[in-house]
Amino acid sequence: MKKARPRINPPRMNRLLTSRRYRLLRRNVRKIRNGVIHIQASINNTIITVTDLEGQVVSWDSAGTSGFKGPKRGTPYAAQIATKNAIYVLVKESMKRAEVMVKGVGPGRDAALRTVVRSGVKLDFIRDVTPIPHNGCRPPKRRRL
Incomplete structure (x- = not known):
């Protein structure tokens, strides 16, 4: 029987993820089967961190480090690319199960x-x-005229 392939596409090797960074990611990856994916979505940026079950960071990425600048960092597309970059190598190598923790109310959530x-x-x-x-928070004092 054929081995099931992950359904995620490899990241494009353009300005969003340079080949040098991709090589660094591949070299430093530990084999983890189960992990925790933390998504922190603020209004201006989206940060994705992948940890093992003990909390040790294995991989991370954000919309800013993926090549997006200024207001484009807060867009859903930037969050999608950052998430793809953060988990692609882990999914390709060995990650099978994950827990997801979502924090924040940003558009990339x-x-x-x-x-x-x-x-x-x-x-x-x-x-x-x-x-x-x-x-x-404590409300401001009552205004006196």
């Missing part, structure tokens, strides 16, 4: 999650870990 789902990795769970204030 859904696009990054969609890319993880399409990558072929089986997801154990998807958890929203966005911090929510219990009582909020």
Whole structure:
């Protein structure tokens, strides 16, 4: 029986991911079967970090390091490319299962999650870990005229 191929496409070797960086990523990858994918989506940027179950960082990428500058970093497309760059080598080598932690309310949140789902990795769970204030900040003093 043929071995199932991951469904994620290899990253393009253009300005988004240089071949030198790709070689560095391939050389430093540890073999991990299970991992945790942390997606931090702010309004201006999206940061993806892949860790093993102990919390040791294996791979990471962000929209800014993927080659996007200025307001383009906050777009869903930039988040998609950054996610693809962060998990491509791990999926190709050995990653089978993952847990996903999503933090923030940025526009790249859904696009990054969609890319993880399409990558072929089986997801154990998807958890929203966005911090929510219990009582909020103290309001300003009443204005006196």
